[in-house]
Amino acid sequence: MSESLSAGKEVLSYCNSCKASLAHIIEVMKGNVPHKVKCKTCKKTHVYKDPSKVNATKTRARRTTKKSKSTVLSWSEAIAKVKTPAKKYSPKETFLEGDLIDHPTFGKGVVEKNLDNTKIVVIFENDLKTLVHGR
C-alpha cells in the first residue's frame, strides 16, 4: 500500500515538545514529504521529523559556529575604489560617500556612509569611525 500523504492527513512524526513519536496532522507538504505538522497531543506546529531518522541519529545539539563575516567592506577594497584625491579631514568640511579622507590621527579612510549630513562613517585601516562634518 502506498498511501500518499497530503495536508490534513495524519502522520507519525517525532515531537520535540512531547519527546516522542506521535500522531500529527500534516499542515504543509513539501513535495511528497510532510513539511509542517501539528502535534495532536501538544497542539504545536513544527517541522516534520521522520521518527525513524530521529531514533537512528540521536539529535545532537547542533553547534553552528558561523564565522561572522564582517559586512564592512575591507579598507583596502574601499581605498582601491576611490578615484578622487584624499581630502584633509576637518569637521568644517563636508564629505560625501566614497570620499577619501586624510585624517591626522587615523590616516587614510573612505567615507562609507553620510549620516544626516552632520556625521560620516569612515572606514580606516584598523577601525570604523563616526566623524562629524559639515560644521
Ligand SMILES: [Zn+2]
Ligand atoms: Zn507534541
